[in-house]
Amino acid sequence: MQLVPHLLLRTETLGASETAVQLRDAGYLVTKVASDAELIGLVGVSQIDGIVIDGDVPALVAITCARKLHETILGAPPMLIITRSPEVVRRAAKTPVLHPLETTAELVTSIDLMLAMHDLAATM
Amino acid sequence: MFRAMNKESSAGRVLLVDDQPDLIEGFRQLLEVEGFEVVVHTSVITLPFTVPRVDPDVILLDLSLPALSGSALLEHGAHKILRTNVPIILFSGRSSTELSRMTEELGADGFLAKSADVNDAVRRIRMWVMNRRVLSALRKGETNHAARTAFAVAH
Numbered sequence: 001m002q003l004v005p006h007l008l009l010r011t012e013t014l015g016a017s018e019t020a021v022q023l024r025d026a027g028y029l030v031t032k033v034a035s036d037a038e039l040i041g042l043v044g045v046s047q048i049d050g051i052v053i054d055g056d057v058p059a060l061v062a063i064t065c066a067r068k069l070h071e072t073i074l075g076a077p078p079m080l081i082i083t084r085s086p087e088v089v090r091r092a093a094k095t096p097v098l099h100p101l102e103t104t105a106e107l108v109t110s111i112d113l114m115l116a117m118h119d120l121a122a123t124m
Numbered sequence: 125m126f127r128a129m130n131k132e133s134s135a136g137r138v139l140l141v142d143d144q145p146d147l148i149e150g151f152r153q154l155l156e157v158e159g160f161e162v163v164v165h166t167s168v169i170t171l172p173f174t175v176p177r178v179d180p181d182v183i184l185l186d187l188s189l190p191a192l193s194g195s196a197l198l199e200h201g202a203h204k205i206l207r208t209n210v211p212i213i214l215f216s217g218r219s220s221t222e223l224s225r226m227t228e229e230l231g232a233d234g235f236l237a238k239s240a241d242v243n244d245a246v247r248r249i250r251m252w253v254m255n256r257r258v259l260s261a262l263r264k265g266e267t268n269h270a271a272r273t274a275f276a277v278a279h
Contacts, residue, residue: 004247016228024235025224029248031255032233041262046254 004029005115006047010039010065011054019054019082019103026108036065040072048077050115055082055100059089066093078118080110135159136253139180141171142215143189147238158246160253168192175206181253183208184215184236187226198230209260211252 006029011017014034023030033039042048051069053062062081069076078096083089086097096114098106138155142148143166152162163178165171168185169192175183185194185202194214197205202212211233214223223235234252236245 004244004251006251015231018228021224021228024227025221027220029234029251031251038259038262042255042258046258047251 005049006031007111008033008039008042008048008051009054010034010036010051010062011056012058012061013054013056017054017056019052019107022103022107023052023111026111028111036061036068039065040069043069043073043076050077050111050118051079052111053079053081053083055084055103057083059083059085063089063092066095078114080114082107134161135250136181136257137161137163137178138249138253139163139165139175139178139183139210140215141165141168141183141189141194142186143167144186154242154246155249158250160249168194168197171197172206175208175210180210181256182249183210183212184249185212185232187214187216187218195226195230198232201231203231209256211256213252 004027007023009017009020009023009030009032011019011032011034017032020030020032031042033042039051043051053065057065062083066079066081069079079093080096080098081089081093082098082100082103084100086099090097096110098110135158138160140148140151140162142164148164152164155162163180165174166189168189185197187194198212203209214227214230214232214235215238216223216235217238218226220235220237223237226232227235234248236248240248
């Protein structure tokens, strides 16, 4: 992981994102992307430490994005999905999830933990 | 007078919009040592003419400039006014908590606190440049070019 962890935030909102505010305030460098193509394109060639799919992205789109990413890129960075249907999305996308109501208290900790676990797994 | 280098050969072209001479000079030296090309502009008012001419990879915009502030420009839609999709980064002495919120509310692409650690600042700018070049190439359908660009900026 780089000293300034770089996260991609997949969002459908053109306006302000509370998720981006929280992550930037926690010291993450956040790049917002509005399509799966841009997300996969950046993951393929840029230095990305993790991916967050924001709560405004419909669950089915989020699941498709997670699957596409893992099918396209071997060793893709870890992903966390914020969704109102956490259990269904967790089973379908096989990624960590958070309910939007949990983000205020748990978003940054969840990301920190996810990146640390990913780094640890990479060194084992 | 601004004379463009070959942009691809530099770590990135940074347009620094600020009016504090000491800070400008220090920051310019820091970035140039790291391989960036730095163009300084001290006014927001003439920025719409400067941006197309300079063709930067990233714009660092001070929030509190005289006459017209960086935040006023952003409030009126900086990307549209400047006719660019270049990342516009808030460059300010305010706290990171305040800047995180302002980044989203003003529609900027990130922030760089003037008090940031210099290594941190360089890494962030490198990343913004890389993202800009990669996304720009991807939008043009140049996947191989995007990969080469990312490699060149990273090394």
